[in-house]
Amino acid sequence: MSTALVWFRRDLRLIDHPALHHAATRHARVIPVYIHAPHEEAPWQPGAASRWWLHHSLAALDTALRGQGSRLILRQGDSLNTLRQLLHETGAAAVYWNRLYEPAIIARDRALKTALHADGIHAESHQAALLLEPWTVLKSDQTPYQVFTPFWKACLQHLPPPAPLPIPALPAPEHWPDSLPLDALDLLPRIRWDAGLAAAWQVGEAGALAQLDRFCATGLMDYAQGRDWPGRAGVSRLSPHLHFGEISPRQVWTAVAMTCGGDPLSFQGAATFLREIGWREFAHHVLYHWPHTTDQPLQARFAAYPWRTDYAELLQAWQHGQTGYPLIDAGMRQLWHSGWMHNRVRMLVASFLVKNCRIPWQEGARWFWDTLVDADLASNSLGWQWTAGCGTDAAPYFRIFNPLRQAEQFDPDGAFVRQWLPAARSAGGTYPRPVIDFATSRAEALAGFERIKG
Numbered sequence: 453m454s455t456a457l458v459w460f461r462r463d464l465r466l467i468d469h470p471a472l473h474h475a476a477t478r479h480a481r482v483i484p485v486y487i488h489a490p491h492e493e494a495p496w497q498p499g500a501a502s503r504w505w506l507h508h509s510l511a512a513l514d515t516a517l518r519g520q521g522s523r524l525i526l527r528q529g530d531s532l533n534t535l536r537q538l539l540h541e542t543g544a545a546a547v548y549w550n551r552l553y554e555p556a557i558i559a560r561d562r563a564l565k566t567a568l569h570a571d572g573i574h575a576e577s578h579q580a581a582l583l584l585e586p587w588t589v590l591k592s593d594q595t596p597y598q599v600f601t602p603f604w605k606a607c608l609q610h611l612p613p614p615a616p617l618p619i620p621a622l623p624a625p626e627h628w629p630d631s632l633p634l635d636a637l638d639l640l641p642r643i644r645w646d647a648g649l650a651a652a653w654q655v656g657e658a659g660a661l662a663q664l665d666r667f668c669a670t671g672l673m674d675y676a677q678g679r680d681w682p683g684r685a686g687v688s689r690l691s692p693h694l695h696f697g698e699i700s701p702r703q704v705w706t707a708v709a710m711t712c713g714g715d716p717l718s719f720q721g722a723a724t725f726l727r728e729i730g731w732r733e734f735a736h737h738v739l740y741h742w743p744h745t746t747d748q749p750l751q752a753r754f755a756a757y758p759w760r761t762d763y764a765e766l767l768q769a770w771q772h773g774q775t776g777y778p779l780i781d782a783g784m785r786q787l788w789h790s791g792w793m794h795n796r797v798r799m800l801v802a803s804f805l806v807k808n809c810r811i812p813w814q815e816g817a818r819w820f821w822d823t824l825v826d827a828d829l830a831s832n833s834l835g836w837q838w839t840a841g842c843g844t845d846a847a848p849y850f851r852i853f854n855p856l857r858q859a860e861q862f863d864p865d866g867a868f869v870r871q872w873l874p875a876a877r878s879a880g881g882t883y884p885r886p887v888i889d890f891a892t893s894r895a896e897a898l899a900g901f902e903r904i905k906g
């Protein structure tokens with residue numbers, strides 16, 4: 453029995469952590485490690501809101517580990533070199549981690565595993581972030597799905613998932629290796645714009661579990677209707693917790709099933725909610741099979757779309773919630789203040805940027821990447837391509853949401869706009885006039901789509 457390193461990445465939890473579980477059951481000593489190496493994720497290293505979340509999530513993980521008689525060792529630098537250094541310092545002979553599916557991380561991990569094996573180190577990775585591995589859900593001709601409904605039907609053949617793993621006993625080494633202080637990772641903003649984030653979230657595994665419990669008790673059964681109203685608490689707000697792996701999709705499935713007391717798929721609210729967890733799966737599977745979709749449209753003809761070229765001012769108005777369309781601006785301010793935006797409003801602001809402003813979807817994706825606490829390369833790329841009409845199972849290009857009608861339908865009492873944009877309603881305020889005429893911009897967008905249709 454020897455010492456093992458458990459390399460934490462975006463699996464910042466103790467429950468249902470296969471790497472931790474296997475290391476702890478097979479080795480006499482376990483050393484949990486986090487290596488800060490954002491350059492290895494370039495060009496998609498975490499944005500400002502994600503870094504804020506990461507800081508607090510690492511702090512929470514260290515606290516949770518200390519509660520189990522262990523601790524989190526923090527380092528920064530190249531992952532391979534840092535692991536080699538730690539293996540050398542601790543005499544460990546094995547490294548365990550859970551897999552991630554972003555293209556840069558897959559390439560890094562493959563090379564790293566080969567190098568560790570060549571060093572004679574036992575290097576072992578596990579499935580933890582998804583319900584099913586992307587290479588296991590394929591059509592009968594062995595190609596990946598591009599349409600969600602048959603994809604999810606195929607997934608359901610392999611589900612429910614196995615029960616989540618419990619927290620293992622964590623045998624500590626006699627001497628702990630040195631750890632950097634968390635502040636040395638420099639994750640928090642220098643200008644403290646993060647008060648709204650701190651007020652909105654309980655970061656960490658305990659917060660994730662509390663949020664899941666709350667949602668199962670109050671929102672799950674009405675989710676099919678409740679999820680469409682941005683002014684009400686009808687959705688789970690689990691996305692940042694899932695992104696950072698503070699909770700696993702297996703745990704979510706299991707909690708939903710327990711709440712239903714039977715097959716969750718036979719309850720409308722639960723089935724609709726699990727289908728959304730299915731969209732998360734789909735996004736990761738799509739990214740795995742088409743890694744270029746972070747920057748390029750899946751449907752190649754969309755690369756020739758006649759985007760506006762002089763859009764700096766318009767983009768800034770959109771980013772700052774100054775478009776003159778209250779629902780759009782309320783959403784963009786919700787994003788800026790809380791690091792999160794309701795899904796319906798994400799679809800609206802994205803449609804507005806891409807279709808009415810004719811600004812490339814990649815600009816919107818980049819802004820979301822920096823400002824969302826749940827910024828996730830798979831879900832963000834899929835969401836933007838879906839809205840632009842150029843991705844898998846995309847919204848038809850001619851569907852252009854009218855923000856005024858959408859407000860009447862989904863925020864009829866104005867609760868959402870009032871919460872995030874109180875000034876929009878007060879007469880004589882400084883609220884801007886619409887930056888773009890909806891009818892004209894819609895016609896221009898449709899003309900642009902006609903040009904690339906063939």
Ligand SMILES: Cc1cc2nc3c(=O)[nH]c(=O)nc-3n(C[C@H](O)[C@H](O)[C@H](O)COP(=O)(O)OP(=O)(O)OC[C@H]3O[C@@H](n4cnc5c(N)ncnc54)[C@H](O)[C@@H]3O)c2cc1C
Nearest residue numbers: 687688689690691728729731732795826827828831832835
């Ligand atoms: C333009 C655009 C960009 C987006 N960017 C992201 C992103 O960077 N990160 C992200 O997690 N989600 C993204 N989404 C998907 C979705 O908006 C969020 O997952 C959801 O709003 C998160 O809130 P929630 O946890 O309350 O969701 P709930 O409605 O409670 O859903 C539960 C979970 O299912 C998953 N989910 C729900 N809808 C989707 C979806 N359409 N695609 C993928 N997963 C989904 C999420 O993990 C979510 O936490 C984006 C959507 C759009 C239209």
